[in-house]
Amino acid sequence: xxxxxxxxxxxxxxxxxxxxxxxxxxxxxxxxxxxxxxxxxxxxxxxxxxxxxxxxxxxxxxxxxxxxxxxxxxxxxxxxxxxxxxxxxxxxxxxxxxxxxxxxxxxxxxxxxxxxxxxxxxxxxxxxxxxxxxxxxxxxxxxxxxxxxxxxxxxxxxxxxxxxxxxxxxxxxxxxxxxxxxxxxxxxxxxxxxxxxxxxxxxxxxxxxxxxxxxxxxxxxxxxxxxxxxxxxxxxxxxxxxxxxxxxxxxxxxxxxxxxxxxxxxxxxxxxxxxxxxxxxxxxxxxxxxxxxxxxxxxxxxxxxxxxxxxxxxxxxxxxxxxxxxxxxxxxxxxxxxxxxxxxxxxxxxxxxxxxxxxxxxxxxxxxxxxxxxxxxxxxxxxxxxxxxxxxxxxxxxxxxxxxxxxxxxxxxxxxxxxxxxxxxxxxxxxxxxxxxxxxxxxxxxxxxxxxxxxxxxxxxxxxxxxxxxxxxxxxxxxxxxxxxxxxxxxxxxxxxxxxxxxxxxxxxxxxxxxxxxxxxxxxxxxxxxxxxxxxxxxxxxxxxxxxxxxxxxxxxxxxxxxxxxxxxxxxxxxxxxxxxxxxxxxxxxxxxxxxxxxxxxxxxxxxxxxxxxxxxxxxxxxxxxxxxxxxxxxxxxxxxxxxxxxxxxxxxxxxxxxxxx
Amino acid sequence: xxxxxxxxxxxxxxxxxxxxxxxxxxxxxxxxxxxxxxxxxxxxxxxxxxxxxxxxxxxxxxxxxxxxxxxxxxxxxxxxxxxxxxxxxxxxxxxxxxxxxxxxxxxxxxxxxxxxxxxxxxxxxxxxxxx
Numbered sequence: 157x158x159x160x161x162x163x164x165x166x167x168x169x170x171x172x173x174x175x176x177x178x179x180x181x182x183x184x185x186x187x188x189x190x191x192x193x194x195x196x197x198x199x200x201x202x203x204x205x206x207x208x209x210x211x212x213x214x215x216x217x218x219x220x221x222x223x224x225x226x227x228x229x230x231x232x233x234x235x236x237x238x239x240x241x242x243x244x245x246x247x248x249x250x251x252x253x254x255x256x257x258x259x260x261x262x263x264x265x266x267x268x269x270x271x272x273x274x275x276x277x278x279x280x281x282x283x284x285x286x287x288x289x290x291x292x293x294x295x296x297x298x299x300x301x302x303x304x305x306x307x308x309x310x311x312x313x314x315x316x317x318x319x320x321x322x323x324x325x326x327x328x329x330x331x332x333x334x335x336x337x338x339x340x341x342x343x344x345x346x347x348x349x350x351x352x353x354x355x356x357x358x359x360x361x362x363x364x365x366x367x368x369x370x371x372x373x374x375x376x377x378x379x380x381x382x383x384x385x386x387x388x389x390x391x392x393x394x395x396x397x398x399x400x401x402x403x404x405x406x407x408x409x410x411x412x413x414x415x416x417x418x419x420x421x422x423x424x425x426x427x428x429x430x431x432x433x434x435x436x437x438x439x440x441x442x443x444x445x446x447x448x449x450x451x452x453x454x455x456x457x458x459x460x461x462x463x464x465x466x467x468x469x470x471x472x473x474x475x476x477x478x479x480x481x482x483x484x485x486x487x488x489x490x491x492x493x494x495x496x497x498x499x500x501x502x503x504x505x506x507x508x509x510x511x512x513x514x515x516x517x518x519x520x521x522x523x524x525x526x527x528x529x530x531x532x533x534x535x536x537x538x539x540x541x542x543x544x545x546x547x548x549x550x551x552x553x554x555x556x557x558x559x560x561x562x563x564x565x566x567x568x569x570x571x572x573x574x575x576x577x578x579x580x581x582x583x584x585x586x587x588x589x590x591x592x593x594x595x596x597x598x599x600x601x602x603x604x605x606x607x608x609x610x611x612x613x614x615x616x617x618x619x620x621x622x623x624x625x626x627x628x629x630x631x632x633x634x635x636x637x638x639x640x641x642x643x644x645x646x647x648x649x650x651x652x653x654x655x656x657x658x659x660x661x662x663x664x665x666x667x668x669x670x671x672x673x674x675x676x677x678x679x680x681x682x683x684x685x686x687x688x689x690x691x692x693x694x695x696x697x698x699x700x701x702x703x704x705x706x707x708x709x710x711x712x713x714x715x716x717x718x719x720x721x722x723x724x725x726x727x728x729x730x731x732x733x734x735x736x737x738x739x740x741x742x743x744x745x746x747x748x749x750x751x752x753x754x755x756x757x758x759x760x761x762x763x764x765x766x767x768x769x770x771x772x773x774x775x776x777x778x779x780x781x782x783x784x785x786x787x788x789x790x791x792x793x794x795x796x797x798x799x800x801x802x803x804x805x806x807x808x809x810x811x812x813x814x815x816x817x818x
Numbered sequence: 819x820x821x822x823x824x825x826x827x828x829x830x831x832x833x834x835x836x837x838x839x840x841x842x843x844x845x846x847x848x849x850x851x852x853x854x855x856x857x858x859x860x861x862x863x864x865x866x867x868x869x870x871x872x873x874x875x876x877x878x879x880x881x882x883x884x885x886x887x888x889x890x891x892x893x894x895x896x897x898x899x900x901x902x903x904x905x906x907x908x909x910x911x912x913x914x915x916x917x918x919x920x921x922x923x924x925x926x927x928x929x930x931x932x933x934x935x936x937x938x939x940x941x942x943x944x945x946x947x948x949x
Binding site for chain 1 (some may be wrong): 841843844845846847848849850851852855856861863864891895896897898899
């Protein structure tokens with residue numbers, strides 16, 4: 157029997173306010189094998205850890221049970237403490253009496269009773285723990301960045317700067333993301349293209365960075381330090397290394413009626429196109445949905461005019477296989493679709509636009525060359541109404557329950573730019589709350605009101621009705637308790653933002669967790685904000701939650717530093733809690749091999765002693781401990797009970813269940 | 819009205835309507851969308867606010883509650899699913915109950931008809947007060 161020490165943590169009042177920690181320590185002290193039991197205010201503090209170390213040495217403990225927060229929080233901390241005291245770190249067990257007890261119960265006697273039971277289960281398990289030693293696995297010194305917006309570019313640049321090779325996979329024909337569509341950036345009003353395009357060029361020219369544009373990640377296998385990805389380079393029907401980006405084909409293509417997604421459908425492009433003049437790579441792409449040559453085999457104009465001979469109508473998707481040590485998700489966002497917002501007449505009038513569309517209408521490189529014109533008749537608008545929180549902070553199904561965070565600031569920017577360029581306009585902004593936490597943000601918003609005379613009205617727009625070339629806006633002014641009516645020329649809707657639709661499938665591929673809004677979850681909301689709970693997966697930009705450009709760039713740098721920290725290591729300590737096959741019990745059925753998601757199990761023929769001193773050959777399973785991630789799927793699948801997980805063996809789990817049911 | 823009485827009444831209004839006024843984020847979209855706004859002394863967002871504060875008496879004495887058309891635009895467009903129209907209905911019911919069971923009977927309807935009264939108001943009044 158082990159000599160066990162029990163340490164009950166108060167976690168300040170987090171545990172102690174609901175669980176009688178003294179009673180727990182006293183009760184667990186009487187359990188078989190327990191030779192020492194105590195409680196302390198902060199077990200994870202230096203003083204608490206010293207207490208554990210001293211007790212291990214003084215009482216010659218062979219096992220330690222810590223009743224505290226979730227093992228996800230501090231298991232590593234306490235294992236290190238035990239190791240320093242000369243105990244095998246895997247002789248430490250955590251009873252989670254915070255997340256699974258004090259935080260979810262209100263009644264002290266009940267919570268205390270449950271805490272004792274949880275502690276008892278951990279003690280029962282420690283009795284069966286065996287010392288484990290972690291092996292090592294190598295690290296592939298290359299990173300994959302999924303998404304080539306400002307988040308992905310910045311992360312890639314920072315990783316490349318540290319000397320590691322990085323691949324950016326971007327599904328669009330060019331990198332740059334949403335920032336390429338933006339005109340100016342708040343609160344300094346510097347031109348988005350002027351600060352972004354140099355970074356795009358830098359990424360393209362950096363010898364450590366490879367850009368796979370118009371490509372998608374097909375599959376990812378493996379684990380931290382040893383990922384294996386398949387990247388699909390979609391056929392763009394243009395040889396990327398031959399095309400010079402002269403743009404002649406995009407002028408001569410007879411198919412002129414293709415909605416231009418870069419300008420959000422506000423104008424048309426050709427079937428062969430370069431999204432915009434500063435695209436990286438500056439290579440043409442043929443849209444197979446509209447190209448008459450690809451659809452019916454008749455045309456071929458682009459091939460005729462291309463002096464470089466870059467057009468290849470027979471190009472096929474190409475699959476690239478590559479190994480990576482770390483993966484950064486930077487999949488970004490999109491504005492939500494406004495189909496369900498009939499009250500704002502978005503689908504009824506072209507003069508009702510989203511803020512991103514307005515951004516294109518104000519952009520010098522946009523469809524109107526930067527002159528603000530009403531989409532319906534090309535006239536100069538005089539009265540503009542901005543509506544904030546369209547779909548944000550909304551619990552209806554069509555909306556999003558969260559605040560999209562960036563809309564208050566870009567609306568103030570739009571309103572201000574509008575008044576500056578066109579002083580003859582009247583600009584109204586309807587707001588529920590103006591949220592401007594950020595350096596120089598509130599000053600910026602106040603400037604819109606005080607210097608530029610933008611009318612900020614506390615209230616919401618109830619409906620917009622197109623009538624005789626005007627937009628009749630009916631809204632409330634809550635401060636004067638009036639309903640107001642405005643004849644507007646344009647209505648601009650600050651649509652909520654949502655994660656890109658590719659995020660969910662990528663999360664599944666990476667086994668990275670997401671929240672109910674499809675934002676990636678961080679390993680810890682405060683202390684590990686750029687890491688996914690899945691080892692080796694890092695988060696950058698809006699895929700983790702709404703954020704503006706400065707925040708995105710900061711997070712991108714943080715994600716890069718975490719990746720660099722990982723890639724700088726030659727070896728990673730493996731998890732020793734891996735599966736092991738009992739060869740004497742294995743019947744060679746292959747069930748475990750089929751369920752193993754990591755390909756860690758192989759079968760081989762081995763000689764075993766048979767009856768009458770003979771030798772028999774039997775097919776048995778063996779686990780590669782460097783590849784096994786300890787998920788336990790094989791232990792469930794094995795029909796003969798030959799598979800067991802070290803550190804979580806069947807006998808240990810049954811002992812825990814017995815202790816709970818006692 | 820006594821404090822307890824008003825508390826009790828507030829609880830009744832919340833129960834009959836099934837509305838939780840605390841869900842309101844005070845955006846004012848209900849009042850922005852209301853076609854009868856100008857006919858009311860208290861406006862839809864104020865109904866929600868007054869119920870939240872437990873000031874039901876003000877509402878019960880208000881003529882505005884009878885001007886609600888029950889068109890449900892506020893309910894349809896509320897981003898937080900507060901359903902102000904249901905609160906107004908509940909207040910109306912509370913007033914009626916107080917007045918002593920003076921329910922609407924089909925034979926009385928012709929007396930109420932006048933050309934300015936929207937038909938929807940008659941239909942919904944009958945639906946609500948015929949029981």
